[in-house]
Amino acid sequence: MKFQDKKVLIRVDFNVPLDKDFQVTDDTRIRGAIPSIKQLIERGSAVIIMSHLGRPMKKLKEDGTIDKERFTLRHIVHRLSKLVGQPILFAEDTVGEDAQRKVADLQPGQILLLENTRFEPGEKKGDKELAQKMANLADIYVNDAFGTAHRAHASTAIIASFFDKKHKTFGLLMEKEIANANKLLNNPERPVTAIVGGAKVSDKMLLLDKLIDLADNIIIGGGMAYTFFLANGGKVGNSLVEQDRLQLAKELQEKAHQKGTNIYLPKDSIVADDFNANAHTLVVNSDEIEDGWMGLDIGPEAATAFAEVIKKSKTVLWNGPMGVFEMAPFAGGTHAVAKAVAAATQNGAFTLIGGGDSVAAINQLGLADKVSYVSTGGGAMLKFLEGAKLPGIEAIEA
Ligand code: AMP
Numbered sequence: 001m002k003f004q005d006k007k008v009l010i011r012v013d014f015n016v017p018l019d020k021d022f023q024v025t026d027d028t029r030i031r032g033a034i035p036s037i038k039q040l041i042e043r044g045s046a047v048i049i050m051s052h053l054g055r056p057m058k059k060l061k062e063d064g065t066i067d068k069e070r071f072t073l074r075h076i077v078h079r080l081s082k083l084v085g086q087p088i089l090f091a092e093d094t095v096g097e098d099a100q101r102k103v104a105d106l107q108p109g110q111i112l113l114l115e116n117t118r119f120e121p122g123e124k125k126g127d128k129e130l131a132q133k134m135a136n137l138a139d140i141y142v143n144d145a146f147g148t149a150h151r152a153h154a155s156t157a158i159i160a161s162f163f164d165k166k167h168k169t170f171g172l173l174m175e176k177e178i179a180n181a182n183k184l185l186n187n188p189e190r191p192v193t194a195i196v197g198g199a200k201v202s203d204k205m206l207l208l209d210k211l212i213d214l215a216d217n218i219i220i221g222g223g224m225a226y227t228f229f230l231a232n233g234g235k236v237g238n239s240l241v242e243q244d245r246l247q248l249a250k251e252l253q254e255k256a257h258q259k260g261t262n263i264y265l266p267k268d269s270i271v272a273d274d275f276n277a278n279a280h281t282l283v284v285n286s287d288e289i290e291d292g293w294m295g296l297d298i299g300p301e302a303a304t305a306f307a308e309v310i311k312k313s314k315t316v317l318w319n320g321p322m323g324v325f326e327m328a329p330f331a332g333g334t335h336a337v338a339k340a341v342a343a344a345t346q347n348g349a350f351t352l353i354g355g356g357d358s359v360a361a362i363n364q365l366g367l368a369d370k371v372s373y374v375s376t377g378g379g380a381m382l383k384f385l386e387g388a389k390l391p392g393i394e395a396i397e398a
Contacts, residue, residue: 001166005046005108006045006138007103007137008040008048009050009141010033010143011145011156012029012033012144013144014030014051014052015051015053028363029376035173036171036173037049040142041109045108046107048106049113050117050134052118052148052155053075053118056068057121059071074090077113086111087111088111089110089111089112090112093119095130095136099115099137122154123154126152126154126157128158131154134154134155140167141163142168143168143169143171143395145392146174146377147376147378147380148380157394160396170396177375178384178393180352180373181352181375181384184385189314189315191315192313192316193219194211194214194217194319195318195337195341196218196320197221197319197320197322197358198321200223200224201228201248204319209252212256212259215261216262217261221266221321221322221337222321222323225265225266225286225295226289227246229286231246233287235290237294239271264306264309267285268283269285269298270295270297270333271293271294272293272330275324276327277328277330281296297330303336303337306322307340310337310341315351316352318337318354319353319382321358325364331361338358350372351371352371353371355380359378
């Protein structure tokens with residue numbers, strides 16, 4: 001593809017957290033897109049960047065209008081400029097007069113950031129007219145927004161239909177995400193261990209089903225473990241359970257048994273008498289939790305057992321915390337797993353942190369560079385691993 005002197009529109013995921021003064025508090029996603037942006041500049045393109053930020057349509061002002069002050073992408077211009085090492089021009093709209101004028105004036109080597117795509121009512125609806133207006137801004141479309149690849153929005157998927165195969169491509173981040181996910185899915189080195197945690201079984205049902213076919217070992221922790229214990233006839237007190245998923249928990253275990261996939265549940269738990277960092281705590285067997293107590297983390301025996309399995313693995317996927325790691329007394333299990341994943345990596349395993357809260361945990365411990373790959377896309381990575389076709393990826397390949 002020829003990039004020299006071309007206007008290139010790159011969709012990135014700059015949906016970063018901001019504090020009350022609109023300062024960027026975590027720039028991981030911005031940094032993720034920098035290699036692609038720099039590469040386009042080096043290749044002599046005029047670079048137009050577009051992204052969404054937050055949910056402006058869900059959080060309208062009292063008078064029913066968009067809160068532009070809160071959701072403008074102008075908030076990130078300064079940080080972006082520092083990270084790319086050159087000034088960033090900014091358009092006050094996404095496809096309106098200002099964007100069109102500034103795009104027309106844009107020279108090779110310059111970077112223009114468009115206003116939040118979600119200020120456009122057609123964005124989330126995947127509106128064709130809006131997508132065409134976006135497409136009209138550029139000669140080439142690059143999709144580097146893995147975090148939104150599971151959405152068929154105007155800027156992430158529909159727009160790609162206005163470019164032929166010679167004028168659309170993946171960005172470097174997107175390529176890396178896909179390559180790493182595929183490394184796990186296609187002929188992974190064995191044993192393969194998947195660690196699945198987080199609040200609910202219902203969110204990870206399809207993932208677990210897929211993993212039973214793929215993995216040798218599945219470690220289950222976090223709130224979802226108690227639905228399994230209850231399904232198996234245990235006592236879980238006031239722990240988080242999904243009564244309507246008891247049958248599913250049984251079926252998943254039955255399928256694992258038939259396929260010869262080991263399922264590891266946490267033998268013991270740290271239980272608390274309140275959902276609170278200052279609550280009283282005890283260590284008990286996970287299937288013998290008294291009423292009035294709830295399991296908020298895996299116990300020390302479980303942490304040791306899980307770490308053993310992880311360290312012996314050659315491929316590891318981790319998605320979801322082992323407990324309520326946001327509160328220090330219940331973060332130990334998640335931290336133990338994070339350290340075991342880092343140790344496995346050191347032993348030569350390929351380790352993939354599959355997005356969301358496990359990424360926060362690995363960052364909390366400063367271990368992000370001690371694992372093979374940390375995904376930037378929570379929901380998108382989950383869907384990809386489940387085997388779903390992601391609209392953002394399909395649209396580029398079409
Ligand atoms: P998810 O988004 O499904 O990965 O879930 C992450 C959330 O699950 C985190 O906010 C954790 O605090 C929460 N979580 C993990 N373990 C438990 C537990 N035992 N009880 C209640 N919530 C939990």
